[in-house]
Amino acid sequence: MDELIVIGGGLAGAEAAWQAAERGINVRLYEMRPWIKTGAHTGGNLSELVCSNSLGSNLVDRASGLLKAELRRLRSMVLECADQTSLPAGRALAVDRQEFSEQVTNRILGHPNIILVREEVKEVPVTSVVIASGPLTSSSLCTAISELLGRDHLYFYDAIAPIVLADSINMDIAFRGSRYELNGEIEGDYINCPLDQERYTSFVTTLAGAQRIELKDFELDVESGVRAGFGKYFEGCLPVEILALRGPKVLAFGPLRPIGLIDPKTGKRPYANVQLRQDNLAASLYNLVGFQTNLAYSEQRRVFRMIPGLEHAEFVRYGQMHRNTFIYSPTFLKETLQTRFRENCFFAGQITGVEGYVGNIATGLLAGWNAARVLRGQSALTLPRTSMIGALCHYIANASTYDFQPMKANYGLLPDIENVIIRGQRERAVAFSQRALSELDSYILENNLNFA
Numbered sequence: 001m002d003e004l005i006v007i008g009g010g011l012a013g014a015e016a017a018w019q020a021a022e023r024g025i026n027v028r029l030y031e032m033r034p035w036i037k038t039g040a041h042t043g044g045n046l047s048e049l050v051c052s053n054s055l056g057s058n059l060v061d062r063a064s065g066l067l068k069a070e071l072r073r074l075r076s077m078v079l080e081c082a083d084q085t086s087l088p089a090g091r092a093l094a095v096d097r098q099e100f101s102e103q104v105t106n107r108i109l110g111h112p113n114i115i116l117v118r119e120e121v122k123e124v125p126v127t128s129v130v131i132a133s134g135p136l137t138s139s140s141l142c143t144a145i146s147e148l149l150g151r152d153h154l155y156f157y158d159a160i161a162p163i164v165l166a167d168s169i170n171m172d173i174a175f176r177g178s179r180y181e182l183n184g185e186i187e188g189d190y191i192n193c194p195l196d197q198e199r200y201t202s203f204v205t206t207l208a209g210a211q212r213i214e215l216k217d218f219e220l221d222v223e224s225g226v227r228a229g230f231g232k233y234f235e236g237c238l239p240v241e242i243l244a245l246r247g248p249k250v251l252a253f254g255p256l257r258p259i260g261l262i263d264p265k266t267g268k269r270p271y272a273n274v275q276l277r278q279d280n281l282a283a284s285l286y287n288l289v290g291f292q293t294n295l296a297y298s299e300q301r302r303v304f305r306m307i308p309g310l311e312h313a314e315f316v317r318y319g320q321m322h323r324n325t326f327i328y329s330p331t332f333l334k335e336t337l338q339t340r341f342r343e344n345c346f347f348a349g350q351i352t353g354v355e356g357y358v359g360n361i362a363t364g365l366l367a368g369w370n371a372a373r374v375l376r377g378q379s380a381l382t383l384p385r386t387s388m389i390g391a392l393c394h395y396i397a398n399a400s401t402y403d404f405q406p407m408k409a410n411y412g413l414l415p416d417i418e419n420v421i422i423r424g425q426r427e428r429a430v431a432f433s434q435r436a437l438s439e440l441d442s443y444i445l446e447n448n449l450n451f452a
Helices: 011-022 063-073 077-084 097-109 139-149 197-208 240-245 297-304 357-375 388-398 425-446
Strands: 003-007 026-030 054-057 092-095 114-117 129-131 154-160 163-165 190-195 272-278 285-288 315-317 320-326 342-347
Touching: 003 011, 003 357, 011 026, 011 077, 011 097, 011 114, 011 129, 011 357, 054 063, 054 357, 063 077, 063 357, 063 388, 063 425, 077 092, 077 097, 077 357, 092 097, 097 114, 129 357, 190 197, 197 240, 197 297, 297 315, 342 357, 357 388
Parallel strands: 003 026, 003 129, 026 114, 129 342
Antiparallel strands: 054 092, 154 320, 163 285, 163 315, 190 272, 272 285
């Protein structure tokens, strides 16, 4: 019987394995954890979230929300698990990390067409394969992928935000509230730590001068002689201390923006504001939103306790930074996620240059579909470019190789709507979302796609 090998048990790999198995394909899903560590993961469950626990907005007129709406139409298993383990997060989708990864793992283990193999893959199979090994691909597999593609891989640096105990937050200073009002009421899904101008200035000055963890030799950008933590950062996930170095007001207009918030103790909007988001179902853990960091652990305690309300914060996980790997997708991949030189070899997830949890799930879904179709002698699917999934896959297959960088879902990827006058960014987003879902629905019907 036809068999597919999927390498990597992250978001993309789990989704790819599930989608192929649902279409009658026998799948062997390889995941090297927990026997081989990655430096960022903490356990052995599949689809473990190592950075934020948020999958972004659920609003359909937001790029991330549109992508989720498309995946729900296409019956994504991983997104279904996220919906079922969601936490209060305003209009965003945040999950309990442990519950989410356990549910994905159980779904995979319970599928009769999937065998989960706990070992490292060191060579690229010559049989049908989806490579979804993620940004922390092992050195052996990196070498094999480089040999397959004929050139070295790229890398950038990604950072993880710290998590604190909820009962160590000083609620005499902090307050609950979401950034924007909904139906005239402010939701209390986030904990907010307000800063006045004097405290903000002191915090940013201290943060910019704090000691960072020096990268290991293999993580350094040798060509440019970058040392001591100044590596090739992905612009969409910069460490908070790097943002502080870019100017005194950068954080106030970025992750510490106070827009939409009123401190109930003063009746005024703070000069700046740090938000904390619930990280588990028990609401005992909260992560610092936008506080990805590579500061030394002792410096994280010292500097982050300068934030009002976090004077006595107890950290259960410190932030850290790690090397991420991705390939030159525009050179090697088609929009179907097949390699250009081998139709039964697919890539999916962050290794392709798609950034963000939901983008990883989306590429896993399409790779799983197409791998199953190719095994059955059918043509691979290219989703409409007017859909967010199709637009992301079009981007990684057609972007410039000179300055190719990972890309999150955004409306700039979608083609313009011709002969229609659109006024304003929000109206444009609504029009793009309506077109995307309408044309995706038509594509599903026209191609008689089987979701059974």
